[in-house]
Amino acid sequence: MKTLLAASIGSVLAVNSAQAAKYVVVDLGELPAQEYSYGIDQNAVNEQVSTGNGSHNFPVLFQYLDEDDFDAIELKAEREYELAYGLTDIEDSEALRAGNPTANDLEWTIRYLAAINNNNYQKVVDTVSYVDRGAGPEELVIFDQPFEGTDTLSRSTNDIVTGITDNGWIYGVGTLPFLPLEYTQSDGDELTFFLNDSNRQAFLTTDYGTTIKTITAPESRYGGESGIMDINGNTAVGFASTAIDEDILEIIERETDSGCSDPNILDNQPKEACIQNLRSNMYDIRPFMWTLDGNGDVVETTELDLLVTPNEDDSRVFTGFVQAINASGVAVGYSHGWVDENETNPSSGESRSLYAVIYKNGEVYDFTEDHGLEFDSRAYDINDAGIAVGHVNEYIEGVQRTSFYYVDTNQENPQMVKPMGFFTGSASSARAINENGLVVGFAEYENRNDNSAQPRRNHAFIYDIAAETFTDVNTLVACDSPYDILEARDINDSNQIMASAVLKVPRKDAKGELVVDENGDTLYEDVVRHIRLDPVNGEIDECTAAEEGKVERQGAALGTTSLLSMFLGLALFRRRK
Numbered sequence: 001m002k003t004l005l006a007a008s009i010g011s012v013l014a015v016n017s018a019q020a021a022k023y024v025v026v027d028l029g030e031l032p033a034q035e036y037s038y039g040i041d042q043n044a045v046n047e048q049v050s051t052g053n054g055s056h057n058f059p060v061l062f063q064y065l066d067e068d069d070f071d072a073i074e075l076k077a078e079r080e081y082e083l084a085y086g087l088t089d090i091e092d093s094e095a096l097r098a099g100n101p102t103a104n105d106l107e108w109t110i111r112y113l114a115a116i117n118n119n120n121y122q123k124v125v126d127t128v129s130y131v132d133r134g135a136g137p138e139e140l141v142i143f144d145q146p147f148e149g150t151d152t153l154s155r156s157t158n159d160i161v162t163g164i165t166d167n168g169w170i171y172g173v174g175t176l177p178f179l180p181l182e183y184t185q186s187d188g189d190e191l192t193f194f195l196n197d198s199n200r201q202a203f204l205t206t207d208y209g210t211t212i213k214t215i216t217a218p219e220s221r222y223g224g225e226s227g228i229m230d231i232n233g234n235t236a237v238g239f240a241s242t243a244i245d246e247d248i249l250e251i252i253e254r255e256t257d258s259g260c261s262d263p264n265i266l267d268n269q270p271k272e273a274c275i276q277n278l279r280s281n282m283y284d285i286r287p288f289m290w291t292l293d294g295n296g297d298v299v300e301t302t303e304l305d306l307l308v309t310p311n312e313d314d315s316r317v318f319t320g321f322v323q324a325i326n327a328s329g330v331a332v333g334y335s336h337g338w339v340d341e342n343e344t345n346p347s348s349g350e351s352r353s354l355y356a357v358i359y360k361n362g363e364v365y366d367f368t369e370d371h372g373l374e375f376d377s378r379a380y381d382i383n384d385a386g387i388a389v390g391h392v393n394e395y396i397e398g399v400q401r402t403s404f405y406y407v408d409t410n411q412e413n414p415q416m417v418k419p420m421g422f423f424t425g426s427a428s429s430a431r432a433i434n435e436n437g438l439v440v441g442f443a444e445y446e447n448r449n450d451n452s453a454q455p456r457r458n459h460a461f462i463y464d465i466a467a468e469t470f471t472d473v474n475t476l477v478a479c480d481s482p483y484d485i486l487e488a489r490d491i492n493d494s495n496q497i498m499a500s501a502v503l504k505v506p507r508k509d510a511k512g513e514l515v516v517d518e519n520g521d522t523l524y525e526d527v528v529r530h531i532r533l534d535p536v537n538g539e540i541d542e543c544t545a546a547e548e549g550k551v552e553r554q555g556a557a558l559g560t561t562s563l564l565s566m567f568l569g570l571a572l573f574r575r576r577k
Contacts, residue, residue, distance in 0.1 A: 022540055023476045023533040025483050031130050031137050033512060039498035039530035041490050044166040048132045050530045055126050056512030058110050059152045062099030064192055070097045077108045103509035119193050119273045123178035129161035131170060131208055140209040142174040165231050169296060171204045173227030186267035193273045198223020202238060206296040213296055217241040222275050225283050230324045236290045237322035237331050241283035245317050248278050285319040287333055305364045307337040307357055313348040324381045330409055331359040332379035332388045341371040356390050358409050367407055367414040381432045386410040389430035389439050396425045404430035404441055406465060419463060419470055423447045432490050437465040440488035440497055460488035460499050479543035497533040502526050
């Protein structure tokens, strides 16, 4: 029954005595040519930014596939189609090999390319950001580029918007496109490489995508890395590369023994291909603050500290990130730290993990009491009252789980408060907090044994700090709502929530066309849809058991890990009120 909402939340959301507030779902619609959509952020004038994934008509470059590739695609389909929802075995081999596949065969080609980790093949990354200023979503083309001689974007970038300010500045982090480069090997053979110039790069647009600004990292050799995670006033925060791993640099510059500059290596591949293979752990990453002028240009840069100082002989790369900053200039994020929090003389291979931190008055503060018991933590957001939220990993009943927390950064010795989620052992993560002390995030709601093949499913939650009440957001909407609300990413001071939900819609194929059965009847599928939840006065619906189970069945095809992390591969996502 939808009776979990405590009266205390009603005091925040302005309801009458025994009545409680509920929410109405505002469907933000499909993103153009995208199967999935995820709500990220909204500003005070209801401009919204979202991210999409699963482009229809993905632009496969069939001219770079040979007969062996087509044989492999057909073999993949033959082996896997019985387990692939909505797909069959290859329908038209001749049309596929001619570069004019059916939608079914196009999907198998995309899956084949996505599974290959090889610089000689087209990259399938395909994450697109959008802004909606009231007239519908418009794509933000951040770093993607058309293939040469065409108007077709490569769809090989992670263009990830992380927020929008009240004056419409949109910011985030993106990757550069993987574009084809023809290379002549020493034996005269022509080979194509799909290369990009760097990994993550910060972006900021002050004119809704007409122009894109970036931030060059202090260490930008071979591309560098940077990202903007939040903007408050004229201060942006995020991360940037400050040094290259010395061992990797030596490999790049080495002219013998298979180094990237070895003539024997360059006989067969460009130096850029060798460097691309080394990028994943190339840089030391540090937390940064940037002061911006009225045009969005950087006028002052401040590098913040890591939680620890490594041994001078420690050759590993170390990282630190700022995720959010409040109006008082107090920021939160996470940094590498020692598993032994009392270590003052670390070895060159000292055991380490990532720990949530506070950046305040030019110092970095740790608030994890026991680094061995609580580890791999994140701080994602902080409000102007100084209350920060995030999650921490710990062992609960012998199983590693994430637990959401809040912490008062005003205290001399801040300590995490970890409220109970749906049940003991329910993994949870808090992603946003507003000035009313309401926290939103997502948590496992299925109380059963889980494994990698059958993970527990998530529901969005709202937690009232003052009243100490934890509520499934799905219990706050009408019983006949078709939405299964899985994640909440943003809550503003009007208590509107940006979220993602599972919705059953008419099925579309890889070309974006509606799918029907042999009788011509429409088929349906579950997709992830970005939504906004608006608070209204009213009573919580008393739902029947059948109504309570309706959305659970419809969401069964999707897993329960963070949807954005699942599709985008980044742990950096957060929001800004």
